[in-house]
Amino acid sequence: MALTQTAETRYTKPVLVAVNKPFDDEDGLQALRSHPLFSELNGKDLQHLIQQSRRIRLGHHQLLYRQDMPAHHFFFVISGRLRLYRLDSSGIDRTLDSIAPGDCFAEVMIYADPPRYACYAEALKSSEVLMIPVKAYQDMLESNPGYAQAALRHYAKRAVSRFHDLEIMTVQSARDRLIRYLIDLLPNGAEEGGEVELPLPKCLVASRLAMQPETFSRILADLKANGLVRVNRSRLFISDPRRLIEISQ
Amino acid sequence: MALTQTAETRYTKPVLVAVNKPFDDEDGLQALRSHPLFSELNGKDLQHLIQQSRRIRLGHHQLLYRQDMPAHHFFFVISGRLRLYRLDSSGIDRTLDSIAPGDCFAEVMIYADPPRYACYAEALKSSEVLMIPVKAYQDMLESNPGYAQAALRHYAKRAVSRFHDLEIMTVQSARDRLIRYLIDLLPNGAEEGGEVELPLPKCLVASRLAMQPETFSRILADLKANGLVRVNRSRLFISDPRRLIEISQ
DNA sequence: AAAACACTTTGAGTTAGATCAATTACTCCC
DNA sequence: GGGAGTAATTGATCTAACTCAAAGTGTTTT
Structure with missing residues (x-):
């Protein structure tokens, strides 16, 4: 309908x-x-x-x-x-x-x-x-x-790319969706880490990932505290993507 | 990446x-x-x-x-x-x-x-x-x-259809995702209600909608209790789609 | 017909994430 | 440079949904 x-x-x-x-x-x-x-x-x-x-x-x-x-x-x-x-x-x-x-x-x-x-x-x-x-x-x-x-x-x-977007959204935990989203932003082949620019203001990334801005902020703060990402405005530096992926289970 | x-x-x-x-x-x-x-x-x-x-x-x-x-x-x-x-x-x-x-x-x-x-x-x-x-x-x-x-x-x-699937998944509440999913199953133009067959076992519909089977079951039970759907195995009868849409805010 | 199996439902307790509220940080104008 | 407006963060509840557990239902197998 x-x-x-x-x-x-x-x-x-x-x-x-x-x-x-x-x-x-x-x-x-x-x-x-x-x-x-x-x-x-x-x-x-x-x-x-x-x-x-x-x-x-x-x-x-x-x-x-x-x-x-x-x-x-x-x-x-x-x-x-x-x-x-x-x-x-x-x-x-x-x-x-x-x-x-x-x-x-x-x-x-x-x-x-x-x-x-x-x-x-x-x-x-x-x-x-x-x-x-x-x-x-x-x-x-x-x-x-x-x-x-x-x-x-x-x-x-x-x-294919829409299919992939859909795939991320079937991930249940907000934390894991965010991690998957970040990994996808990394240039293909950047296994050793790299810098990523959020294509949207944080509150809209949150909306894209079906979570509240507050939740987004807290998850990012937590990843930061664990040394998984360094945050500079809308630029994120991901030093060890593999570890990030491991975290997301 | x-x-x-x-x-x-x-x-x-x-x-x-x-x-x-x-x-x-x-x-x-x-x-x-x-x-x-x-x-x-x-x-x-x-x-x-x-x-x-x-x-x-x-x-x-x-x-x-x-x-x-x-x-x-x-x-x-x-x-x-x-x-x-x-x-x-x-x-x-x-x-x-x-x-x-x-x-x-x-x-x-x-x-x-x-x-x-x-x-x-x-x-x-x-x-x-x-x-x-x-x-x-x-x-x-x-x-x-x-x-x-x-x-x-x-x-x-x-x-387009993948885009639409993605759209459903940006809906935050499990209840509303399920309602949107059901509405989409209705044959186009069935504003007056109709019967719908779930294309997957309930536990897999749940997985498709990023929720637990228990949650799916409880939401459906609740919709049933409110007279919004009648359930017969994997066949659901939706009498008033408009009301269902209204419920989902 | 009973046993085995898979799926679904229901209950109770817990938690991730939403909500509400307040503060802080930026950005853009004037 | 100060004030308005927006975005981001942080804190304190609250609740929707998850988890674990058990019982119920239907289907297939022997």
């Missing part, structure tokens, strides 16, 4: 303030080119896609779209950082994902039917995103079936 | 007992044809794919594959039911998904690199699956780029 949205009539104004600024700076373009959904595109097709897209500036905490809104676009992050979250009827805000520059989001909307956003998206700080019409990408794919391979790889990867 | 599997050296024997029985019964074939990953295929391509596949019989509780095993095949369920789960170092068994006849699983392996199963798969009862070589499907897609559209739709849908 589809869960009908009962709350959330707060925002009545249109959400987006689109700035029709051309997307031509080298950095942003380069980042777009290296994304799997675009890397295979030839110059002309990419150019055409960009021409149909708009560049959006978002301020701190600005909402990009709301859950259940008809979805005609998907997005590529040029700069800044965003988060995806849901609100339930009692107004509780549950963080589902954070998005960094170079990432796409809501790109599943290309194949969604009906196309409605499954969550809210807001900027965590001043950000820029490229707003790509779903239709434009569909058309492009249709006339170039060869591009589908790259898209397939991307979607399969996305499904 | 990749979490290296520490436990789990129990099963040393090969898992599969493959039966090279031809896949030609009308029912199974019909179900396969209606799956998005195969529905677009013309008769010849489908036949070729099936020829390269093997039909596997699995007994109750029989293991199909183990997590971290190299993945050269993906699967289509002909009959029975399976579940996907993970084991962590302390041997705790966490259920991630259940698979019904007509479903595919491990199909993301077609694009995985390196191809390793992310979890265990076992039969919940006597089942039959079609074991399809990843390579065979890849080859088929490569020579028929037009088939990619259907696959893309499938993968996008899969990603």
